Structures are given as structure tokens and as C-alpha cells.
Amino acid sequence: MSKSIRWLAGCAVLFVLAWAAAAGAADVRVPVSPVDEEVSAQVVVDGAVLFRVRGTSAFPAEKRAQLIAERIVGLAADPRFKREDLRIDESQPGVVQVMAGTTRVMALYAADAELEGVDARTLATTVVHRVGEVLEAWRHDRLPATLVRNGLYAVGATLALGLGLWVGALLMRRWRRFTEQRIGTRIHDLKVFGFRVLGARQMWAVLTSVLNLLWFAAVLVALHVYLGSVLLLFPWTRGFAIDLIALVVKPLRTFALGLVAALPDLIFLVVLFILVRYALKLIKHFFDHVGAGRLTLADFEPDWALPTYRLVKVLLIAIAAAVAYPYIPGSDSDAFKGMSLLLGVIVSLGSSSVIGNIIAGYTMTYRRVFKLGDRVRIGEYIGDIH
Incomplete structure (x- = not known):
């Protein structure tokens, strides 16, 4: 069996499994969040999701979330601002404000509290605590010592990846020679009641294809783990790393649910x-x-x-x-x-x-x-x- 035929057969098997998983996923009932995604948005700083906020037709949720995130980043970049300056202001009726000294970070309304199923006061307390944590993390991630340490980690991870791929390729070549010398000569036609079900050459081709597929999958997993780990080390690429992880995990989850x-x-x-x-x-x-x-x-x-x-x-x-x-x-x-x-x-x-x-x-x-x-x-x- 030629390499092209084995390649086409492998592609056909993957296509059938993907078709089955995609079709099965259509029948899987995925829980739907009661939050209306069209009128709410996430407040994200350095790839970390803080909370969700509501929007209106005049002030969309995405724009409001972006404005709040910019205010938080601005406070974190100000060395004069301290976490203890965050406070809650309830002087205005119907609204609870999160203040940073005399600067308003955000205003919480009943619609925002409805997203979390709590009252506005409780939500404001949670927001103050969450913003304080993000402020400290933002500053810590940008310290020279932190950046140097993470840079060394990235270099070490890159060297480990290269060494691992080289050793893995060497072991795969030796394993192929070993299986061909010790196992390939012992494979015979599979017969049931005198009928040949699978030929020796076909069985060897299937075994070789499985080994190649496992090696290819191992390389992909190693690359994904490497990119996700390295990109998570730096605040400027952390959001991309989280998206990269979700990009792989979500299809795998859908594929697994559909296949089941x-x-x-x-x-x-x-x-x-x-x-x-x-x-x-x-x-x-x-x-x-x-x-x-x-x-x-x-x-x-x-x-x-x-x-x-x-x-x-x-x-x-x-x-x-x-x-x-x-x-x-x-x-x-x-x-x-x-x-x-x-x-x-x-x-x-x-x-x-x-x-x-x-x-x-x-x-x-x-x-x-x-x-x-x-x-x-x-x-x-x-x-x-x-």
C-alpha cells in the first residue's frame, strides 16, 4: 500500500469521525446562559475577565466595558494610586459608584446586579475587591524582575521544546526500525473461518499509520502547550494565549460531545x-x-x-x-x-x-x-x- 493511499485512507477516516462528531454535536443540548450576550460585555484587562456589564442602545455594552477597562489600566499605571483608595459611593439614588479617590471607575445599576443575581451593594463590594487584585497583578507583571524571570522561562521552554522534538524524532526513527525488524516480519494475514479478513501488508500499513498519527498528535500538543505557556508569561500576549487555548479546547469539547x-x-x-x-x-x-x-x-x-x-x-x-x-x-x-x-x-x-x-x-x-x-x-x- 503506497503512502498516498495510506494518506487518503487516513484523511477519509478523520473526515468520517469529524462528520460524525459535528452531526452528533447538533443533537447535544448545551446549557444556555440566561445572560443576553447581545446586551452585555466582559471587562477584560490583560486577558483576565473581571466581570460583565450591561449596555444600552445609546451606550453599547462593548464600549462601556472598554471604557471601564481603560480606567482600570490608567489607575494601575499611576504609581501614586493605591489599592486602599478604592471605595464605594452610594450618595446618588438608584446607583452605586466605585470610586478611586475622586475619580469614578464605574457606576453599577440594577441591570448590572441582575446579571450576577445579587444586589448592587454586594456587587460593588465584589468589584472593588476584583479591581484591587487586577491593579496589583498589572503592576507586578510589568516589574523588570518579573519580565526578566519570565523571559528566562520562555528561553528555557524554547530550548526544552527543541530538545524534546529532536529526541522524539530520534526515538520514532529507532522505534520504526525496531518494529519493522521485530514485528513486521511476524505479522501474518488475519483469517476467520478460512476467509482472509486483513492482509499482512495492510496490517503493517495500519500500524505504521497509527504510529505516525500519534507522533503528529504529540507534536501538535507540544507546540500548543509551548505557545500557551510562553504567551501567558507576558501581559501583552496573555489575551492571545487565552484565546489560543479556547480556540483549541472549544472545538475539542464540541468534537468529544458530538462523538459521544x-x-x-x-x-x-x-x-x-x-x-x-x-x-x-x-x-x-x-x-x-x-x-x-x-x-x-x-x-x-x-x-x-x-x-x-x-x-x-x-x-x-x-x-x-x-x-x-x-x-x-x-x-x-x-x-x-x-x-x-x-x-x-x-x-x-x-x-x-x-x-x-x-x-x-x-x-x-x-x-x-x-x-x-x-x-x-x-x-x-x-x-x-x-
Whole structure:
């Protein structure tokens, strides 16, 4: 089996799993937050989410959250400001203000407290504590000593990654040679009841593909851990690191949930495939005996064995496809139905003459117009039927 064929087979398997996971994920009920995402926004400083705030049509939530974040950063950048200067002001009715000395950091309304399910006073106390923590973290992350230490960590992580990839590649090459010398020569065809289920070369190709896939996955995981860890060390790239982690974790979570949801259907499809495969092998074995004359049937010519087997094979596959269709993940989606309809129309338009020729050929076969060994003339050509 060539590398291109193994590559295409691996891509096909990944595509089927991704399709199954995506289709299964559509049926997974994900809890929906009661917070209306369109009228609220997160206040983020250095990638850390402090809290959420509401907005209005005149003052959108995103703009309000950005303004609050800029005020907090401005306070953190001011060396004269101390955390103890944060206080709560309730002098105005219907609003609780978080003040930094004489400067207002933000105003909390009933709608903001509704997001957290608490009263405005309790929320203001939490906000003061959270802002104080962010102020100290912002200043600590920008200290020269902290930046130098984190820079050394980043250099060490880079060297460790390079060394790990080099050692891993070396071990993989040695492992491939070891498996090829010790295991590859001991792999034989897998047979069940005399039928060859999987060839030795195919089994070795599958084993090699699995090893390559594991190595590729290990490299991707190492790169992701490295980038996430290094980018988290510096405040200017911390937000990107958090987004990078979420970018990978969210699809993996969706994929896992979808795969778990589609797992019973996938198991049914695998069992059905195995049953149909062995049923076809048994039927072919039966008709091979009939065609060879080792088994005789009343009013059934041995020459009919091969074409009859082909008809039974097509019929069995069609029945299996009809049984499997409802269990294919995503089969109830409009996209899947539209694709199936389009393929059906294409096959119908392009195979009319082929089907006519097949029917004519089977008609001549079962009417015994020609037999093996007959000499026939078709136009200006003369030949024997073998």
C-alpha cells in the first residue's frame, strides 16, 4: 500500500469521525446562559475577565466595558494610586459608584446586579475587591524582575521544546526500525473461518499509520502547550494565549460531545458493516461452489452463479444502505438530504444507458442465448465466449 493511499485512507477516516462528531454535536443540548450576550460585555484587562456589564442602545455594552477597562489600566499605571483608595459611593439614588479617590471607575445599576443575581451593594463590594487584585497583578507583571524571570522561562521552554522534538524524532526513527525488524516480519494475514479478513501488508500499513498519527498528535500538543505557556508569561500576549487555548479546547469539547452522542449509531454502523461483509463472503463462497459444479441446484445452471451473485450482492448492499441511512450522523440534516438528492439525480441521468445494457445482458444470460464455449459473430468480429 503506497503512502498516498495510506494518506487518503487516513484523511477519509478523520473526515468520517469529524462528520460524525459535528452531526452528533447538533443533537447535544448545551446549557444556555440566561445572560443576553447581545446586551452585555466582559471587562477584560490583560486577558483576565473581571466581570460583565450591561449596555444600552445609546451606550453599547462593548464600549462601556472598554471604557471601564481603560480606567482600570490608567489607575494601575499611576504609581501614586493605591489599592486602599478604592471605595464605594452610594450618595446618588438608584446607583452605586466605585470610586478611586475622586475619580469614578464605574457606576453599577440594577441591570448590572441582575446579571450576577445579587444586589448592587454586594456587587460593588465584589468589584472593588476584583479591581484591587487586577491593579496589583498589572503592576507586578510589568516589574523588570518579573519580565526578566519570565523571559528566562520562555528561553528555557524554547530550548526544552527543541530538545524534546529532536529526541522524539530520534526515538520514532529507532522505534520504526525496531518494529519493522521485530514485528513486521511476524505479522501474518488475519483469517476467520478460512476467509482472509486483513492482509499482512495492510496490517503493517495500519500500524505504521497509527504510529505516525500519534507522533503528529504529540507534536501538535507540544507546540500548543509551548505557545500557551510562553504567551501567558507576558501581559501583552496573555489575551492571545487565552484565546489560543479556547480556540483549541472549544472545538475539542464540541468534537468529544458530538462523538459521544454519535457513538451508539457508529457502533451500529460498524456492526452492520461487519455482518454485511461476512454475509457477502458466505454468499460468494456458496455461488463459487455452484459455479464450479460442486453444489447443484434444481433448474439452476452453473453459468448463472456469477451473475446471480452480483445481483444478490447489489440487493444486499442496497438493503444494508437503507437500514444504515437513519443511523448515519447528520442524515436528517437538510445539507445531507440535498447532497443525497443531487447524487441520485446525477446517477439517474448518467446511468440510463448503462442500466439498459445491464438488463439486456442479464436477459441474454438467463435465457441462455449464449453459453460458455459458443462461437459468436458480432458485426464483423468473430470470437469464442469464455
